[in-house]
Amino acid sequence: MAKQTLTAAQRRLRDLAKKHGTPLMVISRSALKRQVRRFREALPRVEPFFAVKANPHPEIVKTMVGESTGFDVASLPEIRAVLAAGAKPDRLIYANTVKPVASLIAALKAGVNLMTFDSEYELDKIAEHAPRARVLARVKVPNIGSIVELSLKFGADPSDAMSLLIKSKKMGLDPVGLSFHVGSQCTRVENYIQALEIASILLKDAQLKQLPLSIVDIGGGYPIPHFDHEDDPFDSSAPVIRREIDRLIPGNIRMIAEPGRFMVGPAVTLVMGVIGKSIRENKHWYYLDDGLYADLSGMVFDHCKYQFKVMRNGRTQLSTLAGPTCDSFDIIERGEELPELELGDLVYVENIGAYSSASATSFNGLEPAKIIVVN
Numbered sequence: 001m002a003k004q005t006l007t008a009a010q011r012r013l014r015d016l017a018k019k020h021g022t023p024l025m026v027i028s029r030s031a032l033k034r035q036v037r038r039f040r041e042a043l044p045r046v047e048p049f050f051a052v053k054a055n056p057h058p059e060i061v062k063t064m065v066g067e068s069t070g071f072d073v074a075s076l077p078e079i080r081a082v083l084a085a086g087a088k089p090d091r092l093i094y095a096n097t098v099k100p101v102a103s104l105i106a107a108l109k110a111g112v113n114l115m116t117f118d119s120e121y122e123l124d125k126i127a128e129h130a131p132r133a134r135v136l137a138r139v140k141v142p143n144i145g146s147i148v149e150l151s152l153k154f155g156a157d158p159s160d161a162m163s164l165l166i167k168s169k170k171m172g173l174d175p176v177g178l179s180f181h182v183g184s185q186c187t188r189v190e191n192y193i194q195a196l197e198i199a200s201i202l203l204k205d206a207q208l209k210q211l212p213l214s215i216v217d218i219g220g221g222y223p224i225p226h227f228d229h230e231d232d233p234f235d236s237s238a239p240v241i242r243r244e245i246d247r248l249i250p251g252n253i254r255m256i257a258e259p260g261r262f263m264v265g266p267a268v269t270l271v272m273g274v275i276g277k278s279i280r281e282n283k284h285w286y287y288l289d290d291g292l293y294a295d296l297s298g299m300v301f302d303h304c305k306y307q308f309k310v311m312r313n314g315r316t317q318l319s320t321l322a323g324p325t326c327d328s329f330d331i332i333e334r335g336e337e338l339p340e341l342e343l344g345d346l347v348y349v350e351n352i353g354a355y356s357s358a359s360a361t362s363f364n365g366l367e368p369a370k371i372i373v374v375n
């Protein structure tokens with residue numbers, strides 16, 4: 001059970017955990033900026049509108065304002081938070097296809113008038129409560145292989161998109177474009193290619209029907225690596241997406257995207273402490289101070305798999321990691337190969353910035369991790 005020689009990054013995490021306690025979420029501002037830069041360099045025609053839902057921490061939103069990204073907002077509280085951080089309303093897209101009436105009214109009053117829809121019912125609502133809004137029809141596109149399938153719940157059939165856009169015009173709205181989402185953590189680049197092909201056909205059709213569109217919103221989905229041995233999947237998919245945009249979408253069309261996971265995932269590390277230990281069925285169980293109800297909630301809602309790392313060397317054995325609540329659902333991993341850990345040891349997870357603290361609750365009165373921002 002030797003303590004291993006720690007890397008500089010591990011020593012830093014250990015010192016931060018000593019200072020702030022655990023569980024601790026460490027957000028790296030420089031990593032956030034790096035992800036924005038990578039996105040822009042890889043897809044120069046596409047303006048990133050950060051999907052706030054992935055991680056709405058105020059410092060993250062502030063950093064994105066500083067980087068002049070736009071924002072994909074899903075609710076009135078997100079709209080308020082982003083505007084309060086200094087974003088201009090014309091840099092927001094209200095990209096929830098189902099919007100409560102009161103939020104629509106408040107969004108328009110705040111100057112946010114670019115929004116998506118995918119049904120006739122939503123158009124009626126928008127026309128009544130947000131007249132003259134600029135609308136994008138969200139179309140259903142293949143989500144094959146994506147970790148989170150969004151076309152299950154959202155997107156009009158492409159064959160209905162044109163009639164919806166025509167209807168929106170008749171209702172006094174301003175039909176400006178199309179949007180799609182290929183599913184979150186999309187490692188199958190063909191989804192983007194097929195979605196862009198659908199968008200290309202619809203753009204041509206709209207032109208023929210005297211309804212020229214000016215925006216294509218290619219949504220989110222850009223994947224990140226969660227494990228050390230993985231190649232970065234964005235590096236292989238982004239050049240293909242870039243090439244297909246140039247092939248399929250006329251140069252006068254404004255391209256925007258709604259990356260969430262890609263912007264924040266790699267920028268955050270979660271450090272947890274071992275608060276309990278037992279042997280059950282001949283296996284070591286380690287109870288951590290964070291779990292499925294809090295910052296590891298992405299394992300449930302986001303179907304995320306994480307790599308759990310420790311700061312100890314030694315012979316490994318199959319072990320179980322469990323969370324701190326009294327619920328037996330709160331078992332994190334049953335088959336982790338780990339050296340024997342002691343109470344007070346640290347277990348950490350990198351690349352955990354997206355859909356983690358955003359969906360954490362304080363079940364059993366246990367607060368989610370303290371969040372700190374480093375440079």
Ligand SMILES: Cc1ncc(COP(=O)(O)O)c(C=O)c1O
Nearest residue numbers: 051184185220221258259260261
């Ligand atoms: C409408 C919309 N846009 C963008 C995103 C962000 O997607 P991702 O985090 O995969 O980039 C989501 C995620 O659910 C979404 O629903």
